Amino acid sequence: MGCCDVPGLMPLEDAQQKLLAGIQPVTDTLTLPIADAVGYVLAEDIRSPLNVPPFDNSAMDGYAVRRDEVMANQPLPIAGRSMAGSPFDEPWPSNTCVRIMTGAQIPSGCDAVIMQENATVSDAGVTFNETELKANQNIRPIGDDIRQGDLALAKGTRLTARDIPMIATLGMATVMVLRKPIVAFFSTGDELQPLGNELAAGQIYDSNRYGIKALIEQFGCEPLDLGIIPDNPKQLTATFMHAQQAADVVLTSGGVSVGEADYTKDILGQLGEINFWKLAIKPGKPFAFGTLPNAWFCGLPGNPVSAFITCYVLVQPLLAKLAGHTQWQPPITIPAITRSGFKKSPGRTDYQRAIYYIENGQFVVESTGNQSSGAFRSMSLANCFVVLERERGRVEAGETVNIELFNASISA
Structure with a gap:
């Protein structure tokens, strides 16, 4: 154990490796018109059947x-x-x-x-x-753009709006793609209310499902929204059984902490297997990963920022691998000079919400303010994360930090 390791908390790097270790891409294929193929992953190489342009x-x-x-x-x-x-x-x-x-x-x-x-x-x-x-x-000249037989797009490429016109220039009306993985998700907690309902004392609106659904779609998967499930072991168990039959991955928010009504982790232990629980990441320590009889499981924390960040940092690469998206790359990391301080205690990798800009050719960054795991406005204002290493303590203005630029899943 390193000098800054926290007992009982798995380092983020170890968790990321374990998440991906057993994942195999889906193999079911579809043949789609190219107009409907944006967001799908190619199931085979596309080689040009002709020269582009076809004549001088x-x-x-x-x-x-x-x-x-x-x-x-x-x-x-x-x-x-x-x-x-x-x-x-x-x-x-x-x-x-x-x-x-x-x-x-x-x-x-x-x-x-x-x-x-x-x-x-x-x-x-x-x-x-x-x-x-x-x-x-x-x-x-003939073939100036693409020569007949050239590899135009590789298997494992997730098709974007940039790719479709290029495929059309090859005269191809359809492409073979992998089906999108299905991700069933739900929120847990008696305190949660759907939008449109009046809030009683002690209740809050369920915001997590809306962010999770948007991320699942941006990650190239099919969301299956199962709503809000109360803190009732019997109902939670029934929901898990239905979800793992209907989806490739089951994703929950809430219920994986140590409170008296946090049943998700216990039910997962009964129905399947917990691979790990509790990570050295902030926000998002109570993140669970495991298997159900027919699906993978990821349990996100209940706090809105924690749920969003762990879904982005941990679930995103898992779903990319499951979808067969072999061209997926982690977000870009760049050194930057701080224009504000960042509170930090050694022990956990810390993802703090921030705004970067370029000043005299140099990346600079400052905090978006309140870094509480329940304060989502600072996430909405941000355009990057300041990623502070486990062993690092407080950062003062003028220090160099690593910033992680948002990728298209949350910046588009």
């Missing part, structure tokens, strides 16, 4: 020429036109040019295109202000 084409509106025929003050008559979708395919007389538009097919024999801004048209033809021409000037 013009990068400019202008004139197709043969370079050795272009001379200063010597007009070239226009022999015809090559338009996008309507190429010039007639015999091309020598000492003439062809009017050509962007994207149009290059006439046979052409070795340069002169942009129209460098041309003057008269009754005698076209005179060019530019006569020193490079070979294939303003010509996009």
